[in-house]
Amino acid sequence: MTTHPTKFILTVFAAFLASIALLQAETEEKQPHMESALHFLQEAKTSDTPAKLLTSAKEELEKARHNKHGFRDTSLEIVDKALALAAAGDHDKMIEKIDAAIANIHDGMAHAPGRR
Secondary structure: OOOOHHHHHHHHHHHHHHHHHHHHHHHHHOOHHHHHHHHHHHHHHHOOOHHHHHHHHHHHHHHOOOOOOOHHHHHHHHHHHHHHHHHHOOHHHHHHHHHHHHHHHHHHHHHOOOOO
16 A cells, blocks of 8 residues: 555645644743733732832733733732832732732733733
């Protein structure tokens, strides 16, 4: 039994395209900067020195890819407000802003390519 060369080439090409699609989807789903920002925000909620952790969260958000349909930018604004509240000593309102930023980051991650 012999394999037709054209059929073989098409099969190899199809497998190649499928593997590229899988690799691209896997790459797009990983969002390490957004995940790090979430970690810092969670830690800031219980920290005696939340400003440092909020600053770290902001830095991670700034590094994140700009493919979140505006959610990343909104999260940055919310974290800035949380930083101001931390500086003012308003712990309860700071926690509210941190919770809002966390929810917004989750929304942004859900809207990023490869996550639908």
